[in-house]
Amino acid sequence: MSDRRDFFGKVLGAYAGLGALGALYAAKRTWDPLPSVKAAGFTTIDLSQAQENVLYTEMWRGKPIFVLKVPKQDKKAYEDKRLITVGGDKFFIAIGLCTHLGCIPAYYPDQHKFICACHGGQFDAAGEVLKAPPPSPLVIPPFTVKGKKVVLGEAGPEYKKLKEAGLVA
Numbered sequence: 001m002s003d004r005r006d007f008f009g010k011v012l013g014a015y016a017g018l019g020a021l022g023a024l025y026a027a028k029r030t031w032d033p034l035p036s037v038k039a040a041g042f043t044t045i046d047l048s049q050a051q052e053n054v055l056y057t058e059m060w061r062g063k064p065i066f067v068l069k070v071p072k073q074d075k076k077a078y079e080d081k082r083l084i085t086v087g088g089d090k091f092f093i094a095i096g097l098c099t100h101l102g103c104i105p106a107y108y109p110d111q112h113k114f115i116c117a118c119h120g121g122q123f124d125a126a127g128e129v130l131k132a133p134p135p136s137p138l139v140i141p142p143f144t145v146k147g148k149k150v151v152l153g154e155a156g157p158e159y160k161k162l163k164e165a166g167l168v169a
């Protein structure tokens, strides 16, 4: 009888182990950075694997860059004109420094907002100010779209359009 119990215990343990591994694998996927290449002031980020509502961070010219595939259910942010359309999905890409005094805000996926711990400033999932003291939205760096990739550091036609509309600094 105790042998049987040992056997079932081991089988159950193995199943639990597999479940835990699966959960770990799923979690790890969200921690993995997006594939990117850096060269001479340009950072190319492949957005094809990005998951909705998961904040990815990259570096470009020594600055942190936020990359967020904006969740569709956040209707207000999703319709924001500052979003970048890549492969049919909408992305918010910005320099990850608060426009108040330069702290790095944290993203709260359950609230679809960035909160800056330094003085309590808040931004929505499209980088627009929700709560002062930040005086302006998170800054969009020069970019160009190439297929499912975005190249930071090159002012492409999409960026120029935003600039003409006064939507980027």
Ligand code: FES
Pocket (backbone or CB within 6 Å): 098, 099, 100, 101, 102, 103, 116, 117, 118, 119, 120, 121, 132, 133, 134
């Ligand atoms: S630096 Fe972000 S609110 Fe002051």
